[in-house]
Amino acid sequence: MLNRRQWLVAGGLTLGSPFGAHAALGHPDALYTGPFGTEPALQPLRGWVDAQDRLAEGLRVEGRLPAALRGTLYRNGPGLLERAGQRYAHWFDGDGLVQAWHFEGAAVRHTARFVRTRKFELEHEAGAFLLPAFGTAIPARRPLRSSDDVNTANTGVILQGGRLYALWEGGSAHELDPETLHTRGRKVWAPELTGMPFSAHPKREPDGTLWNFGAFMGKLALYQIGPHGALVRSRVLDLPVAAMVHDFVLTERFLVFVLPPLELDPQGLREGRSLVGAMRWRAEQPNRIVVIDKSDLSVRTVLEAPPELLFHFGNAWDDGDALIRLDYVSTDHQRFLSGGFNSMLHGHRSEPFSPSNPRLVQIDLRKRRVTLASRLEQVEFPQVDPRVVGRAYRYVFYPEARGRRWGEGAAVLRVDLQRDRTERFDFGPGVIVEEQLLVPKPGRSREGQGWLVGTGFDSRRQRSFCTVFDAEAVSAGPVATVWLPYWAPLGFHGHFQFAA
Numbered sequence: 001m002l003n004r005r006q007w008l009v010a011g012g013l014t015l016g017s018p019f020g021a022h023a024a025l026g027h028p029d030a031l032y033t034g035p036f037g038t039e040p041a042l043q044p045l046r047g048w049v050d051a052q053d054r055l056a057e058g059l060r061v062e063g064r065l066p067a068a069l070r071g072t073l074y075r076n077g078p079g080l081l082e083r084a085g086q087r088y089a090h091w092f093d094g095d096g097l098v099q100a101w102h103f104e105g106a107a108v109r110h111t112a113r114f115v116r117t118r119k120f121e122l123e124h125e126a127g128a129f130l131l132p133a134f135g136t137a138i139p140a141r142r143p144l145r146s147s148d149d150v151n152t153a154n155t156g157v158i159l160q161g162g163r164l165y166a167l168w169e170g171g172s173a174h175e176l177d178p179e180t181l182h183t184r185g186r187k188v189w190a191p192e193l194t195g196m197p198f199s200a201h202p203k204r205e206p207d208g209t210l211w212n213f214g215a216f217m218g219k220l221a222l223y224q225i226g227p228h229g230a231l232v233r234s235r236v237l238d239l240p241v242a243a244m245v246h247d248f249v250l251t252e253r254f255l256v257f258v259l260p261p262l263e264l265d266p267q268g269l270r271e272g273r274s275l276v277g278a279m280r281w282r283a284e285q286p287n288r289i290v291v292i293d294k295s296d297l298s299v300r301t302v303l304e305a306p307p308e309l310l311f312h313f314g315n316a317w318d319d320g321d322a323l324i325r326l327d328y329v330s331t332d333h334q335r336f337l338s339g340g341f342n343s344m345l346h347g348h349r350s351e352p353f354s355p356s357n358p359r360l361v362q363i364d365l366r367k368r369r370v371t372l373a374s375r376l377e378q379v380e381f382p383q384v385d386p387r388v389v390g391r392a393y394r395y396v397f398y399p400e401a402r403g404r405r406w407g408e409g410a411a412v413l414r415v416d417l418q419r420d421r422t423e424r425f426d427f428g429p430g431v432i433v434e435e436q437l438l439v440p441k442p443g444r445s446r447e448g449q450g451w452l453v454g455t456g457f458d459s460r461r462q463r464s465f466c467t468v469f470d471a472e473a474v475s476a477g478p479v480a481t482v483w484l485p486y487w488a489p490l491g492f493h494g495h496f497q498f499a500a
């Protein structure tokens with residue numbers, strides 16, 4: 001097995017390496033020092049410049065909260081993107097800010113606290129950026145011993161076995177106090193896995209088993225964690241190519257990974273680029289679909305599909321040993337690699353949307369054939385009912401962008417794959433909608449019988465909100481909207497946990 005130092009080197013993150021030497025001024029991954037723009041819809045991308053934790057109680061509720069919806073919506077995202085007048089070039093670089101919306105009957109409380117990673121503590125004390133970031137070229141001003149030294153804990157959050165974790169793709173999970181969100185420290189699942197990547201996209205099966213992975217230097221670490229939070233099995237496999245792997249899906253029998261042809265160019269690192277800045281798209285190469293047998297964690301097969309970048313899967317299922325069906329959201333690799341988020345991240349008018357559409361994939365394991373179909377909705381952050389993860393499913397829920405640019409409109413969307421029907425609620429201009437989680441209604445068992453709980457931002461009021469929809473009546477609009485007295489930074493992924 002590779003040790004931590006080896007894959008750190010592979011990622012270009014060694015002290016004294018040319019990585020982060022000097023970014024050329026004007027390159028998309030250079031730090032930004034200009035003023036933050038005034039575009040109203042983009043203000044939450046500024047992050048909280050003061051790096052302060054915040055609490056808000058007795059939040060204003062419009063409509064009526066369901067009495068049975070008692071619990072906490074946890075969310076994570078990059079909350080701090082600016083220090084000492086310098087801004088990151090990439091949204092993915094910000095320090096993790098975990099937010100908790102506590103639903104306590106008629107009352108709702110909001111807590112937001114930065115994850116105290118090593119990086120956050122060092123830079124907070126110095127009042128300046130000191131360490132390299134994923135998409136911004138910053139020279140390392142402190143020793144780098146492992147990728148956890150640049151771990152921002154900013155991408156996802158999961159509660160397993162009563163323990164809450166803030167997640168980041170390239171390093172360890174950070175455990176947090178589920179009530180106060182105070183950071184308890186980095187999680188070690190087993191001594192031999194210390195510091196191994198534990199991705200931000202674990203998948204929980206209906207029986208409570210949690211699966212996750214960590215990709216590094218052409219290797220793939222796999223984790224199976226029991227419902228009570230203890231590691232059951234782990235294994236490190238070879239991947240057919242070194243790839244950026246953000247998410248995966250599982251079925252009853254398989255784990256499925258899709259590897260886009262995104263390659264790290266060592267020359268780019270030598271020239272001082274960030275990791276994103278040093279990535280190259282190999283258009284002549286296919287996407288590789290790696291199917292892993294859950295029974296012994298071995299690679300069952302590797303298939304090829306047309307090259308395209310993706311971040312997120314909705315779900316997958318198998319019908320035995322013959323067919324796997326899954327869905328993901330494709331994304332534009334050129335926009336990702338060219339720093340297309342730059343102007344938005346600095347508060348200036350965003351570029352028109354690049355395509356980000358659902359793909360429906362069928363994998364015939366016997367004929368070794370992959371079939372893709374597309375949908376045209378402009379979406380991201382797909383979610384399904386947690387009762388059907390890895391099983392045959394009908395519905396996928398998304399935030400949907402309307403119009404041509406951020407802030408022109410947003411909707412909550414339910415896609416019925418069985419009947420090829422969509423149902424949406426359009427918030428109209430000025431609103432941004434984030435990930436929508438399907439929270440099953442207690443006592444109900446049919447797929448889709450639940451509430452959609454998700455957050456958003458109203459640029460006209462400059463306030464963040466959390467909405468609750470009846471997931472079977474999306475077009476009727478939210479049954480309740482809870483308002484923060486301010487805006488919170490936009491985030492990535494969340495998790496809902498019912499109160500005990």
Ligand SMILES: [Fe+2]
Nearest residue numbers: 311312492493
């Ligand atoms: Fe993600």
